[in-house]
Amino acid sequence: MLNRQIYRLFTMTSEVLILAAVFLGIAALYSSVGHAGASGYLATMALLGMAPATMRPTALALNLIVATLATYRFWRAGWTRWDQLLPFALASVPLAYLGGRVHLPVPGYRALVGVALLCSAALLIWRARGGESALAERTLQVPWPAAVGSGAVIGLFSGLTGTGGGIFLSPLLLFTGWAGPRGAAGLAAPFIWVNSLAGLIGVQWAANSLPAELPWLAAAVLAGGWLGTALGLQRLPARSLLWALSAVLLIAGGKLLLHA
Numbered sequence: 001m002l003n004r005q006i007y008r009l010f011t012m013t014s015e016v017l018i019l020a021a022v023f024l025g026i027a028a029l030y031s032s033v034g035h036a037g038a039s040g041y042l043a044t045m046a047l048l049g050m051a052p053a054t055m056r057p058t059a060l061a062l063n064l065i066v067a068t069l070a071t072y073r074f075w076r077a078g079w080t081r082w083d084q085l086l087p088f089a090l091a092s093v094p095l096a097y098l099g100g101r102v103h104l105p106v107p108g109y110r111a112l113v114g115v116a117l118l119c120s121a122a123l124l125i126w127r128a129r130g131g132e133s134a135l136a137e138r139t140l141q142v143p144w145p146a147a148v149g150s151g152a153v154i155g156l157f158s159g160l161t162g163t164g165g166g167i168f169l170s171p172l173l174l175f176t177g178w179a180g181p182r183g184a185a186g187l188a189a190p191f192i193w194v195n196s197l198a199g200l201i202g203v204q205w206a207a208n209s210l211p212a213e214l215p216w217l218a219a220a221v222l223a224g225g226w227l228g229t230a231l232g233l234q235r236l237p238a239r240s241l242l243w244a245l246s247a248v249l250l251i252a253g254g255k256l257l258l259h260a
Contacts, residue, residue: 016213019044020220027066027224029245032232033127033170034074034185036066036192037221038163039120040245042113043252052109056162057203057210058217060100063164063196065218066225070189073229079186087147088187089194092155092165096195099159100202109160110256116161117253121246123171128242142178159199164192185232 026040038059045055074080104112150172158165166188173179179187211217 016216019048019213020216023062023217024220024224026245027062027221028228028231029224029242031066031070031225031228033181034070034188034192034232035166035170036063036070036164036189036196036225038063038192038196039117039167039249042162043117043249046113046117046252046256047248052104052106052113054209054211055113056100056109057200058214059162060164060196060200060203061210061214062217062221063192064200066221067164067166067189067193067196069222069225070185070229071193073233074182074186074189077186077233079182080190081183081187082190084142084147085187085190085194087142087144088151088154088169088191091148091152092158092191093194093198095152095155096159096165097198097202099156099161100199102160102202104160107259110259112157113161114253114256116157116163116167117249117256120167121249121253123167124242124246124249126171128246142173155195155198158195159202162199162203164196164199166192 022044023037023041026037026044030037030040041059041062042055045058050058071080150169154165154168154172157163157168169191170184170188173184173187174181
């Protein structure tokens with residue numbers, strides 16, 4: 001009996017360490033472009049078969065940690081304009097909270113997260129092919145009605161799926177020409193932070209729980225965020241990692257849609 005308990009404890013510890021190592025890599029990759037990694041965490045947890053009730057609050061909690069660091073470092077580097085964050089956040093924060101409070105049926109949740117992961121994969125593939133490099137840095141000038149409207153849609157979807165919304169905001173900024181790569185990263189980080197906080201409050205209100213392994217995972221993403229933001233500010237390429245992560249997101253998103 002004792003040997004069986006020791007074996008079980010060893011197995012659980014090994015799984016947590018492996019998960020923490022994967023999350024460290026995800027946080028490093030995502031934070032290099034001002035993101036916090038929620039879609040990557042969701043993909044990994046989906047592949048491991050974790051319960052949706054655990055996936056959403058865990059992703060949001062880890063998002064807060066990485067987004068805090070990314071916000072600070074991109075702001076210190078001069079890439080964050082708080083006045084431009086306001087119109088996006090006005091509508092996104094309350095709707096992220098409401099989205100977090102919604103308790104979706106498991107098939108509906110899987111379908112939403114699956115679509116989110118596939119969209120994330122498409123963005124990462126675009127970046128891996130060098131589409132972002134053609135965009136010059138520019139001064140962010142966003143029309144208020146467009147910012148409020150898009151912030152509302154992104155906020156609701158981020159609360160429903162357990163993402164901070166940056167994975168959807170960044171391509172919007174880049175495709176519309178409202179920001180260049182670093183400007184988009186400087187705005188995405190605080191946007192993710194406010195939406196993740198609102199979504200997490202809503203999720204916890206809905207009686208979901210955080211896993212006991214969260215401290216280990218939090219330490220891992222903090223280390224990854226520190227590394228990733230340093231790489232991002234120096235514009236070091238991560239094309240091969242983007243391709244690899246795109247494959248993971250495609251597999252996880254497809255799996256969720258097939259089981260929705």
